[in-house]
Structure formats: C-alpha cells, structure tokens
Amino acid sequence: MMEVRQATAPASVETATNAELRDRYLVDGLFADGEVRAVYTHEDRMVLAGAVPAGDEALALPAFEPLRAAHFLERRELGVINVGGPGQVLVDDAPYELGTLDGAYVGLGRRVAFRGAGARFYLVSATAHTDHGVAVFRRGETEPVELGEQRGASVRSLYRYVWGPGGHPSCQLQLGVTVIAEGSVWNTMPPHRHDRRTEVYLYTGLSDGDRVLHVMGEPDRTRHLWVADGEAVISPSWSVHAGAGTGSYAFVWAMAGENTDYGDLDPVALEAL
Numbered sequence: 001m002m003e004v005r006q007a008t009a010p011a012s013v014e015t016a017t018n019a020e021l022r023d024r025y026l027v028d029g030l031f032a033d034g035e036v037r038a039v040y041t042h043e044d045r046m047v048l049a050g051a052v053p054a055g056d057e058a059l060a061l062p063a064f065e066p067l068r069a070a071h072f073l074e075r076r077e078l079g080v081i082n083v084g085g086p087g088q089v090l091v092d093d094a095p096y097e098l099g100t101l102d103g104a105y106v107g108l109g110r111r112v113a114f115r116g117a118g119a120r121f122y123l124v125s126a127t128a129h130t131d132h133g134v135a136v137f138r139r140g141e142t143e144p145v146e147l148g149e150q151r152g153a154s155v156r157s158l159y160r161y162v163w164g165p166g167g168h169p170s171c172q173l174q175l176g177v178t179v180i181a182e183g184s185v186w187n188t189m190p191p192h193r194h195d196r197r198t199e200v201y202l203y204t205g206l207s208d209g210d211r212v213l214h215v216m217g218e219p220d221r222t223r224h225l226w227v228a229d230g231e232a233v234i235s236p237s238w239s240v241h242a243g244a245g246t247g248s249y250a251f252v253w254a255m256a257g258e259n260t261d262y263g264d265l266d267p268v269a270l271e272a273l
C-alpha cells in the first residue's frame with residue numbers, strides 16, 4: 001500500500017485545521033505486521049515506509065504502482081533504520097544484520113527484502129542517478145555529535161550515518177538518529193530550516209502514554225502536532241522542525257534535495273519564532 005501526498009504551500013499552514021495539518025504532514029500507521037506500508041510525498045519526491053517482517057518469511061520491498069518502476073530501487077536509493085528488535089536486511093539476497101537503531105544504505109538498482117520477527121524497519125528513499133553501493137551503520141560503533149545543554153533540557157547525541165562529505169556518499173539522501181538524554185526533552189533547539197532540502201523525522205522509543213510536541217511552519221507563524229511513537233512528520237523546506245517530548249525518545253532524521261551538505265541549514269533565532 002502506498003499513499004501519495006501533494007506538496008504544500010507555507011501560507012496554508014496558518015489557516016489549516018488540526019485535522020488538515022495532520023493529514024498533510026503527520027505520517028502514521030506505517031508499521032503493520034507482515035506488510036510494507038509507504039507514503040510518497042511530492043516534497044522532494046521522498047518515500048517513507050515501514051516494513052515489519054513476520055515469522056521466518058522474507059518480506060520483499062514492492063514496486064509500488066505510483067513509482068511506475070520495475071522494482072523499487074530502479075531509480076532510487078534507500079536508507080533503512082531498524083526501530084525494533086534485531087533483524088536482517090537482504091540486499092540482492094545477501095543478509096545484513098541490524099540491531100536496534102542500526103542503519104543501512106542501499107544504492108540504486110538493488111533488490112531489497114527484510115527478515116526477522118520483532119524487527120521494525122523504517123525506510124526512507126530519494127530519487128537517484130547512480131549507485132553508491134551498500135553500507136551498514138552500527139550505532140554502537142558510530143561516534144555521536146554531542147549537542148545541547150542541561151539548562152535548556154536539550155542534551156542529545158546525534159549519530160550521523162549518511163550525511164554528505166565525510167560520510168557514506170549518496171545521491172541525495174542524508175540519514176541518522178538522534179537520541180535525547182535522560183532528563184532532557186528538546187530536539188533541534190534552537191531550530192532551523194533548510195531551503196534546499198525536505199526533512200522527515202520519525203519519532204521512536206516513546207512509551208505508549210508519551211507524546212512529542214512537534215513544532216512546524218514558517219518561523220513567525222508556527223503550528224504544532226502531537227506525535228506518538230512510530231509516527232513521522234514531513235518538514236518541507238520552508239518549515240522549522242523541533243520538538244519536546246513528555247518522556248524519553250529518539251528520532252530518525254532523513255533529508256533529500258539540492259545537496260548533501262549536512263551543514264547547509266538556516267538557523268532560526270528563538271526571538272524570530
């Protein structure tokens with residue numbers, strides 16, 4: 001199943017009802033046992049998906065009809081983060097083991113499937129013009145960038161997996177995981193946007209009763225979304241993206257667009273919000 005969402009204009013956010021905001025920017029219901037569920041957004045043509053293998057069967061990544069392709073990665077590259085228990089990503093039948101919050105990059109042209117009851121694979125894809133191979137990223141072996149401060153309740157560790165020069169090369173995709181420290185609540189504070197890319201956050205590790213208050217929109221007219229575990233938010237290039245959790249959490253960030261320079265972001269001063 002693949003849902004298609006259109007690109008949106010910044011001014012429409014100010015007057016949108018809560019239901020309209022959620023329909024346009026919140027992605028829920030991605031994870032269902034034995035299925036691959038996907039959303040195609042026309043914002044930089046990113047695809048987000050959840051793949052949940054059940055039993056011992058391999059679960060193949062389908063060539064969803066809206067792609068009009070013989071197979072999913074015919075004209076695309078893929079990032080994978082396992083947000084569940086241990087499992088395998090099969091790339092052209094070769095197995096790669098991924099533990100919780102480990103990641104993988106799969107380049108143009110390859111066939112992908114997933115295996116492992118208990119694993120939950122979050123997938124992000126962008127259009128691609130050349131093959132950048134296959135790579136696995138282990139959170140335990142990745143040196144994080146430490147950000148934030150205790151007085152602002154924003155201490156967090158940012159694990160960069162695919163992030164442009166210095167990281168594994170890609171056509172467009174950038175991908176990583178940020179883990180909020182115990183006792184901190186804020187991600188991406190102070191916030192930013194990046195005019196040259198779309199970014200998507202998938203929140204994970206939240207307990208059932210907790211939520212993240214995710215802030216979006218143009219800096220001087222922000223709105224918010226309440227987001228639960230396993231839900232994602234699409235941030236078009238004009239939108240700030242930041243959030244505060246009511247409990248501990250992590251999130252997967254992924255970007256696609258004009259460049260692969262992680263540092264190409266436009267900071268927004270708190271006074272401008």
Ligand SMILES: O=C(O)C(=O)C[C@H](O)C(=O)CO
Nearest residue numbers: 156158178187188189253265
């Ligand atoms: O907590 C943070 O700060 C982030 O993780 C920021 C994201 O990586 C991001 O928004 C990159 O543009």
